[in-house]
Amino acid sequence: MDIVTGLLHGFAVALAPANLLWCFVGVFLGTVVGVLPGLGPPATIAMLLPLTFSMSPAGAIIMLAGIYYGAKYGGSTTSILLNVPGESASVVTCIDGYQMARKGRPGAALGIAAIASFVAGTVGVVGLMLVAPPLARFALSFSSPEYFALMSLGLALVVLLAGRSMLKALVAALAGLWIATVGTDPFSTTSRFTFGQLELLSGIDFIVVAIGVFALGEVLANMEAREDAPLLEVPRGLRNLLPTWQDLKDCRFAFINGSVVGFLVGTLPGGGSTIASFLSYGLEKAVSRRRDQFGTGVIEGVAAPEGANNSETGGALVPLLTLGIPGSGTTAILLAALVLWGFKPGPLFIPEHPDLFWGLVASMYIGNVMLLVLNLPLVPLFAQVLRLPVYVLYPLILGVSMVGVYSASGSLFDLGLLLAFGLLGYAMRKLDYPAAPLILGLALGAGMERALRQSLMMSQGSLSILVSRPISAAMLSLALLILSIPLFGKFNAWRLRALES
Amino acid sequence: MEEGSRRSGDLWSGVALALLGLYIVVQAWQWDYLGPEGPGAGFFPLWYGLAILALSLVLVVSNLRRRAPAAGAGVDWRRVGRALSAWLALVVAVALFKVLGFVAGLALLTYFVVAVMYRKPAATAAITAAAIGAGFYLVFDLALGLPLPSGLLGF
Numbered sequence: 001m002d003i004v005t006g007l008l009h010g011f012a013v014a015l016a017p018a019n020l021l022w023c024f025v026g027v028f029l030g031t032v033v034g035v036l037p038g039l040g041p042p043a044t045i046a047m048l049l050p051l052t053f054s055m056s057p058a059g060a061i062i063m064l065a066g067i068y069y070g071a072k073y074g075g076s077t078t079s080i081l082l083n084v085p086g087e088s089a090s091v092v093t094c095i096d097g098y099q100m101a102r103k104g105r106p107g108a109a110l111g112i113a114a115i116a117s118f119v120a121g122t123v124g125v126v127g128l129m130l131v132a133p134p135l136a137r138f139a140l141s142f143s144s145p146e147y148f149a150l151m152s153l154g155l156a157l158v159v160l161l162a163g164r165s166m167l168k169a170l171v172a173a174l175a176g177l178w179i180a181t182v183g184t185d186p187f188s189t190t191s192r193f194t195f196g197q198l199e200l201l202s203g204i205d206f207i208v209v210a211i212g213v214f215a216l217g218e219v220l221a222n223m224e225a226r227e228d229a230p231l232l233e234v235p236r237g238l239r240n241l242l243p244t245w246q247d248l249k250d251c252r253f254a255f256i257n258g259s260v261v262g263f264l265v266g267t268l269p270g271g272g273s274t275i276a277s278f279l280s281y282g283l284e285k286a287v288s289r290r291r292d293q294f295g296t297g298v299i300e301g302v303a304a305p306e307g308a309n310n311s312e313t314g315g316a317l318v319p320l321l322t323l324g325i326p327g328s329g330t331t332a333i334l335l336a337a338l339v340l341w342g343f344k345p346g347p348l349f350i351p352e353h354p355d356l357f358w359g360l361v362a363s364m365y366i367g368n369v370m371l372l373v374l375n376l377p378l379v380p381l382f383a384q385v386l387r388l389p390v391y392v393l394y395p396l397i398l399g400v401s402m403v404g405v406y407s408a409s410g411s412l413f414d415l416g417l418l419l420a421f422g423l424l425g426y427a428m429r430k431l432d433y434p435a436a437p438l439i440l441g442l443a444l445g446a447g448m449e450r451a452l453r454q455s456l457m458m459s460q461g462s463l464s465i466l467v468s469r470p471i472s473a474a475m476l477s478l479a480l481l482i483l484s485i486p487l488f489g490k491f492n493a494w495r496l497r498a499l500e501s
Numbered sequence: 502m503e504e505g506s507r508r509s510g511d512l513w514s515g516v517a518l519a520l521l522g523l524y525i526v527v528q529a530w531q532w533d534y535l536g537p538e539g540p541g542a543g544f545f546p547l548w549y550g551l552a553i554l555a556l557s558l559v560l561v562v563s564n565l566r567r568r569a570p571a572a573g574a575g576v577d578w579r580r581v582g583r584a585l586s587a588w589l590a591l592v593v594a595v596a597l598f599k600v601l602g603f604v605a606g607l608a609l610l611t612y613f614v615v616a617v618m619y620r621k622p623a624a625t626a627a628i629t630a631a632a633i634g635a636g637f638y639l640v641f642d643l644a645l646g647l648p649l650p651s652g653l654l655g656f
Contacts, residue, residue: 051645167560168511171518174553178525181546190532190542193525216591223587224580226619391619392629395611398591399637402603407647415595415650423588430581431510449545457539 003129010358014366019059019359026063027367030070031374034090035078035382036393041071042329042439043215047400049207049337050408057341058355062363064337068330069121069313069364072273073371076113076306077382080106089273089309092281096294096301103297108243112251112299113306114375115243116258118368120307123259124266124314125364131267132350132357136322139347144458145466148451149475151444154325155437156479157268161275162434166486169437172428176441177448179204186446187453199413206336207408209442212418213435214329215401217425219394242376243299251303254284258307265308266315272328272436273312277305314364321345321357324447329436332443508564515560522554587618602652604642608634 013019033044045064052060075090080097093113100109142150155173162169182193183203194200243251258280265276284304285294294301319325324345326332338345343353350357375382405418428435459465467473486492529550533541594610601609608630616626641647 051647167556171553171556171560174549174556175518175521177549178521178546178553185532185542187539188533188542192532192542192546193528220584220588223614223618224577224584389619391615391621392633394587395607395614395629395633398610399607399633402595402607403637403641403647403649406603406650407641410648412595412598412650415598419588419592419595422591426584426588427514431514433514452545453540456544461535461539 003133006133006354006358007129007362009354010360010362013058013355013359014062014362018056019062019363020366022055022059022063023066023363023367024370026066027070027073027370027374028066029063030067030072031074031371031382033067034071034074034076040214040218040330041068042210042333043218043397044071045330045333045337046207046210047215047397047404049210049333049340050404052337053340053408057338057343058359060341061334061338061356061360062367064334065313065317065360065364066367068334069310069367070371072121072306072310072313073114073117073375074382075309076117076302077110077379080109080113080302089277089312090306091274092277092305093302095281096296096298099295099297100299100302105297108247108299109302110379111376112243112247112303114372114379115248116251116255116303116307117310117375118372119255120259120262121310121313121368121371122365124263124311125361125368126314127263127311128314128317128364129361132318132322135318136347136350139323142323142347142471143469144451144454145469145472146475148448148455149466149472149479150323150325151448151451153475153479153482154319154327155440155444156482158327158437158440160482160485161272162437163432165432166483168431168433170483172433172435173437173441176438176443177445179209179438180442180445181449186450197413199411204417205405205409205414206333206340206442208405208414208417209421210329210333210336210439211401211404212421213425213428213438215397216418216422217429217435219397220422220426221429222390223394247299251300253287254280254300254303255307257283258304259311262308262311263315266312266327267318268315268327272316273309276308276312280304280308317360321349322347324349326440326443329439332436332439335443508567511560512564515557515564518557519554519561522550522552522557525550526554583618587614590614598650598652600652602654603649604634604638605652605654606650607637 014023029044029048030041033041044067048064048067052064055063072089076093076097079090079093080101083094083098097109097113100106159166159169159173162172178193180203182200184190184201185192191201261280261283262273262276265279266273281301281304284300285291288294288298288300290298316327316331319327320331320335322345324335326335335345343349343356401418402415405414406412408414425435427433428438455465456463465472466476525546529543529546532543532546534543534547535541590610590613594606597606597609611633612626612630615621615629616623621629637649642649
């Protein structure tokens with residue numbers, strides 16, 4: 001199926017009334033989640049995942065993806081009005097966005113954030129549409145050794161960029177591999193790490209860990225404090241939300257910069273929207289004629305990062321759908337969702353499930369238009385979500401988390417595990433262990449072990465098969481090089497500077 | 502987190518992870534490593550277990566080699582206590598699901614959060630708890646038909 005035929009087919013899927021409704025529900029929920037500090041897209045998608053079991057897979061992936069990219073739009077609202085980022089990707093928007101609001105231009109800041117998100121988000125979908133099919137065709141030549149090497153490289157990249165300490169990130173990823181191997185070994189039916197519990201024979205459900213570490217961990221960390229941040233006045237009326245012609249002219253390069261940087265960073269496992277937004281802000285500042293004014297309320301300082309964090313979504317879906325390799329916590333949960341619905345993301349995903357792939361791509365075009373409409377005139381309405389008292393919000397999140405886990409398994413034992421992983425998520429936050437490598441290790445663990453064991457079966461137990469094939473050798477060497485960065489002071493200093501920039 | 506408390510946290514988390522790594526290695530040792538049909542159940546766990554053990558020992562040793570900070574410096578135990586009491590309330594609520602059911606358990610948890618943790622008046626807490634409990638029953642049980650843990654009273 002060529003791109004034009006695929007896209008037309010995709011629009012036929014996405015424009016079906018039910019899928020259109022799920023797309024709206026997804027982007028609406030995403031915007032609300034983006035506005036709320038302390039509740040991120042991974043937690044929301046994990047909580048809602050069990051509710052999608054009775055939906056059609058196309059409707060479900062359209063809705064979950066809508067939450068993913070919708071949250072990027074909503075995240076800018078609190079950055080601009082409160083100086084509190086709704087998502088980590090919106091941290092950099094605080095710098096100039098909040099200053100613009102303090103100077104009496106909150107409307108223009110919110111407006112340019114929505115427009116940049118729309119432009120770059122659409123470019124990201126175009127990139128996904130153009131890059132994914134040829135990459136999937138290339139990946140058809142991969143066998144078990146290449147898959148093992150690819151997953152190792154993906155984990156190494158996530159470890160590289162997950163946090164200040166690569167040691168902690170690596171240990172977290174390995175702990176994720178351990179959780180993935182709890183249960184019955186599929187090759188030999190040996191019970192592993194079950195502590196004598198019958199409930200653990202079938203393994204630990206991905207949803208339990210994801211909801212525990214992300215949703216419960218976040219709520220517990222947020223419940224440490226009682227304070228509420230003061231809300232700046234939200235501008236009313238569409239006219240007050242539209243940037244001027246001069247603003248749009250000033251942001252020409254920022255739109256391109258955000259779109260390109262966001263997409264490219266998104267395709268790298270471990271890149272993520274936070275890094276994309278910081279990189280594009282840095283690039284914008286470096287090439288700007290008024291770089292000395294950055295930080296005082298420059299409109300390009302809002303447009304570039306907001307564009308980048310939206311374009312990143314399209315990029316992040318490329319390795320997920322064509323190689324089955326997620327690059328972040330959110331895409332790891334999307335991978336688990338696809339597997340739970342009975343699909344196997346990888347090189348055959350696009351030819352075997354054109355409805356899902358092209359339907360998702362088309363829905364993202366539609367969703368971006370919906371978000372632009374929702375986020376320009378309705379920003380004042382969404383900002384009211386912030387007035388919901390936290391003492392109402394937190395029990396709601398805790399309740400939905402428990403319903404999500406219980407409805408998936410019907411087991412009180414799983415609720416107990418949820419509490420344990422919630423505590424683990426909180427402890428990881430306090431001790432600076434990043435959660436993304438743990439979730440990625442868990443998502444990739446079973447696949448990594450299968451690929452490694454199949455490779456060794458092919459070679460009668462010789463590990464040389466991993467390095468005697470050129471693609472696998474290149475990827476494993478790169479992974480090794482990445483993991484040895486802390487040993488090279490200069491490179492590690494560069495990595496730390498990049499993370500702290 | 503302050504540097505002192507982070508170091509102490511790194512040390513103890515490193516010890517805990519080293520014990521986890523040791524447990525994994527000991528367990529994996531008892532399973533097949535390589536058989537005639539290829540790697541056994543112990544192959545993969547043995548390698549990542551050894552890696553966890555080695556890396557966590559690096560974490561412990563590198564912390565011990567630095568100058569010891571003042572014990573507990575920088576940890577805001579009040580804040581940690583608030584989070585842990587919320588977690589304990591959650592544990593009690595889940596434990597009560599078998600007796601009271603999900604709806605009443607969640608309502609009690611909500612009452613605790615509103616009245617005790619956020620110090621709102623008892624009436625506000627009671628109304629919020631009742632509204633959230635009823636809302637979950639209406640949306641998830643009645644409207645969506647999702648199974649919720651039921652108690653002795655049947656809901």
